[in-house]
Amino acid sequence: MAITSLALSRLLGSRVADASGQFIGRVREVALRPQEDPNRVSGLVIKTREGERFLTPSMIQIEEDSELRASLPLSEWPAANTLDDFFLLERDLLDQQIIDVHGRKVVRVNDVDLHPEKANGGVSLKIAEVDVGLRGAVRRLLKGVAPSAAVEAVVQKLKPRVIPWEFVDLIETDPARRVKLRIDHERLSQLHPADIADIVEELAPAEREAVFETLDEEVAAEALEEIDLDIQVSIVESLDSDRAADIVEEMDPDAAADLLDQLPGETSEEILEEMEPQEREEVEDLLEHGDKTAAGRMTTEYLSAAPETTAEQSIELLRNFEGGVESVATIYLVDSEGRLSGSVPLQRIVLAPPTQKISELAAKPLVFVRENDQQKKVVEVMEKYNLYTLAVVDDEQHLKGIITADDVITLLREQV
Amino acid sequence: MEKHTAHRRRLPFARTWRFRLLAFFAVFGPGFITANVDNDVGGILTYSQAGAKFGYALLWTLIPITIALIVVQEMAARMGAVTGKGLSDLIREEFGLRMTVFTMLILGLADFGNIAAEFAGLASGMGIFGASKYIVVPIGAALVWFVVVQGTYRPVEKILIFFSLIYFTYIASAFAAHPDWRAAVQNTFVPVLNKSSEYLVMLVGIVGTTITPWMQFYLQASIVEKGIGKKEYALSKWDVVLGCIVTDVVAFFIVVACAATLYITGQHDIGDASEAAVALRPLVGQFASLLFAVGLVNAALLSAAILPLATAYNICEGLGVESGVNKRFSEAKVFYWLYTALIVGGAGIVLLPRIPLIKIILFSQVLNGVLIPFVLIFMLKLINRADLMGEYKNSITANVIAWSTSVTMIILTAAMLWTTYAYS
Numbered sequence: 001m002a003i004t005s006l007a008l009s010r011l012l013g014s015r016v017a018d019a020s021g022q023f024i025g026r027v028r029e030v031a032l033r034p035q036e037d038p039n040r041v042s043g044l045v046i047k048t049r050e051g052e053r054f055l056t057p058s059m060i061q062i063e064e065d066s067e068l069r070a071s072l073p074l075s076e077w078p079a080a081n082t083l084d085d086f087f088l089l090e091r092d093l094l095d096q097q098i099i100d101v102h103g104r105k106v107v108r109v110n111d112v113d114l115h116p117e118k119a120n121g122g123v124s125l126k127i128a129e130v131d132v133g134l135r136g137a138v139r140r141l142l143k144g145v146a147p148s149a150a151v152e153a154v155v156q157k158l159k160p161r162v163i164p165w166e167f168v169d170l171i172e173t174d175p176a177r178r179v180k181l182r183i184d185h186e187r188l189s190q191l192h193p194a195d196i197a198d199i200v201e202e203l204a205p206a207e208r209e210a211v212f213e214t215l216d217e218e219v220a221a222e223a224l225e226e227i228d229l230d231i232q233v234s235i236v237e238s239l240d241s242d243r244a245a246d247i248v249e250e251m252d253p254d255a256a257a258d259l260l261d262q263l264p265g266e267t268s269e270e271i272l273e274e275m276e277p278q279e280r281e282e283v284e285d286l287l288e289h290g291d292k293t294a295a296g297r298m299t300t301e302y303l304s305a306a307p308e309t310t311a312e313q314s315i316e317l318l319r320n321f322e323g324g325v326e327s328v329a330t331i332y333l334v335d336s337e338g339r340l341s342g343s344v345p346l347q348r349i350v351l352a353p354p355t356q357k358i359s360e361l362a363a364k365p366l367v368f369v370r371e372n373d374q375q376k377k378v379v380e381v382m383e384k385y386n387l388y389t390l391a392v393v394d395d396e397q398h399l400k401g402i403i404t405a406d407d408v409i410t411l412l413r414e415q416v
Numbered sequence: 417m418e419k420h421t422a423h424r425r426r427l428p429f430a431r432t433w434r435f436r437l438l439a440f441f442a443v444f445g446p447g448f449i450t451a452n453v454d455n456d457v458g459g460i461l462t463y464s465q466a467g468a469k470f471g472y473a474l475l476w477t478l479i480p481i482t483i484a485l486i487v488v489q490e491m492a493a494r495m496g497a498v499t500g501k502g503l504s505d506l507i508r509e510e511f512g513l514r515m516t517v518f519t520m521l522i523l524g525l526a527d528f529g530n531i532a533a534e535f536a537g538l539a540s541g542m543g544i545f546g547a548s549k550y551i552v553v554p555i556g557a558a559l560v561w562f563v564v565v566q567g568t569y570r571p572v573e574k575i576l577i578f579f580s581l582i583y584f585t586y587i588a589s590a591f592a593a594h595p596d597w598r599a600a601v602q603n604t605f606v607p608v609l610n611k612s613s614e615y616l617v618m619l620v621g622i623v624g625t626t627i628t629p630w631m632q633f634y635l636q637a638s639i640v641e642k643g644i645g646k647k648e649y650a651l652s653k654w655d656v657v658l659g660c661i662v663t664d665v666v667a668f669f670i671v672v673a674c675a676a677t678l679y680i681t682g683q684h685d686i687g688d689a690s691e692a693a694v695a696l697r698p699l700v701g702q703f704a705s706l707l708f709a710v711g712l713v714n715a716a717l718l719s720a721a722i723l724p725l726a727t728a729y730n731i732c733e734g735l736g737v738e739s740g741v742n743k744r745f746s747e748a749k750v751f752y753w754l755y756t757a758l759i760v761g762g763a764g765i766v767l768l769p770r771i772p773l774i775k776i777i778l779f780s781q782v783l784n785g786v787l788i789p790f791v792l793i794f795m796l797k798l799i800n801r802a803d804l805m806g807e808y809k810n811s812i813t814a815n816v817i818a819w820s821t822s823v824t825m826i827i828l829t830a831a832m833l834w835t836t837y838a839y840s
Contacts (some may be wrong), residue, residue: 097509140513
């Protein structure tokens with residue numbers, strides 16, 4: 001068998017003969033059972049005069065001109081009864097949008113390249129790649145207009161743009177089918193959250209919802225933070241409140257507060273109800289403040305220690321810290337009542353002897369802002385003292401949270 | 417727990433009437449803007465020509481056209497809100513590649529005609545100031561190209577849309593011209609039928625200039641871009657309806673103003689923009705030409721900026737190639753070439769020596785009318801699919817109106833072609 005690659009668009013509509021070589025019908029669909037084998041075609045739906053039949057690849061031979069010959073007589077071809085359990089390449093993949101996780105963008109499928117291999121008496125059809133370029137488009141436009149050999153001669157001259165099947169992430173908006181066919185976003189979740197955010201912004205609302213229903217909570221939370229706030233709101237509104245709460249819990253408290261602040265009152269109440277008490281309290285504290293103030297911008301995940309802590313002990317603190325990496329640049333010194341007394345840059349702690357008290361390493365002067373200071377002041381202070389993080393205190397000097405450099409970058413970008 | 421209750425108290429604030437009013441303004445826009453762009457060069461001159469040539473006789477068409485326009489635009493907006501996808505995306509996903517290419521050819525052709533019409537409008541508007549089209553059109557084309565590619569288009573668009581309100585002066589001018597209101601009102605409600613090919617061409621042109629193929633794609637895309645979903649749609653609908661009514665109220669007064677000035681003085685064929693400007697004379701006297709020229713040039717620039725961009729977006733979206741002015745040239749070659757070709761081609765036609773500018777404009781609107789049924793039929797097929805639209809499927813009334821519009825346009829086109837052949 002000379003054929004090494006077979007385009008889905010050629011296979012669809014091609015003639016199928018029985019064992020004696022008599023013409024019986026044409027290929028109508030190519031079916032996949034991703035829950036069993038996501039890479040191999042599980043069967044072909046054949047339209048015959050006596051109704052639709054379902055042939056597995058092992059029952060057929062592929063001849064020249066991509067015509068098919070079945071090894072069994074028509075009477076033994078199984079009927080194609082329920083196709084609900086299948087992913088159908090013509091209906092569900094051709095012309096639809098997929099996520100190219102390698103190129104990190106959303107693309108539309110023009111054709112699918114299948115690789116036939118000889119296997120146990122018939123063939124095995126492996127899905128090799130999806131064609132998203134001109135080659136697939138031209139092949140489909142010319143199909144039936146010119147002889148297939150001539151069409152192939154033309155399209156082989158075009159530069160292909162293909163995505164290997166292992167880099168394809170499918171979007172299924174029907175939750176029941178998603179579960180049945182085991183379509184998840186395992187591949188997508190390997191990407192950087194910021195790339196996931198860019199991709200999600202390009203999708204339609206139902207597709208965004210589908211992605212956020214299945215994405216791992218932590219990944220979903222990180223990606224959600226990077227998405228345009230209006231779209232964040234519409235995504236979270238589309239989710240169940242417990243699913244939304246699971247994701248919001250994993251978000252940075254300040255990002256979560258910004259989001260909840262934009263949601264309609266009832267929705268944000270429902271999500272808060274579902275959240276773990278500790279996370280809920282943090283977010284609620286932030287919600288008290290206007291979003292243009294220091295307190296509205298701060299995160300409550302920060303490192304603090306007593307003044308007598310040693311360098312060695314504070315590194316141990318660092319190891320056990322669960323907050324984001326943007327918060328670890330500074331350890332804040334607080335007294336037994338939580339009042340801020342100093343800030344110690346991480347690099348000084350790392351370079352100090354293990355037994356040295358970190359209070360001796362504190363930066364001078366002690367810089368902080370008050371909860372109700374305007375965000376403009378925050379930017380000025382951080383810029384003036386070249387800070388990575390800035391402490392926010394209340395009227396009695398209690399440390400309430402910190403503002404990190406990435407928040408300031410976001411803030412400045414909003415103003416451009 | 418105390419903090420929790422404080423939070424509870426804070427939230428109801430956001431749900432006052434003021435918040436609701438804000439919600440309307442947040443969704444307000446796409447329908448109204450589309451309607452304003454609809455009264456472009458082609459619209460103004462087609463309505464003017466209708467009034468000049470047939471007096472009040474075509475006014476009766478405006479009521480059915482308005483109803484059809486509202487139904488069709490509402491369908492486009494609803495599809496955008498429910499699916500969150502553009503019309504070309506939906507055609508691609510539901511009807512496959514071939515149908516998409518076919519639709520895109522139709523859209524490309526109709527839009528190309530409109531783009532040429534915009535540049536013709538620019539040339540004839542500036543002609544009133546005595547400027548040569550060989551200077552004005554290339555400068556205008558280059559200007560539009562740069563403003564859009566540089567991404568500085570949004571603020572410019574706001575200014576242009578503001579100036580498109582100039583056409584509201586037709587309302588005042590129509591009153592100042594002391595038209596025969598009895599005839600106008602009678603003709604608005606009682607159809608006058610006429611089997612001449614000129615009348616039929618005018619009829620197709622009026623429908624074509626009001627319900628255009630590009631508007632359906634443009635409005636649906638704007639709704640999607642604005643993030644209007646099912647929930648906001650109830651409000652957004654009124655924006656669409658209001659926009660449609662405004663479009664046709666302006667159209668009504670243009671026809672009346674032209675009937676009361678050009679038609680009664682026997683000026684039945686508008687040869688250039690200065691002749692069309694006469695309809696504004698009752699209001700502003702000798703400044704009529706100036707006002708008309710500013711309005712026409714403004715409308716031309718507004719649509720010349722929007723149309724090539726929207727066309728290139730839609731075609732690329734349907735074909736699944738990269739698009740958008742935020743992409744670099746190397747990333748979105750097809751998009752940039754298409755966009756450039758539409759502008760260069762549209763402007764190029766206008767630069768042909770001795771080409772009749774007004775005829776190009778009127779012809780492009782007739783082309784819109786001939787091609788609109790194709791787009792409408794696709795829209796109807798899509799909007800009646802339960803798996804796509806669910807409970808937002810079309811009502812029977814909307815189906816009847818939209819189907820009748822399509823069928824009427826097909827019959828009118830056939831009749832127009834037949835009479836044009838038979839009598840020529």
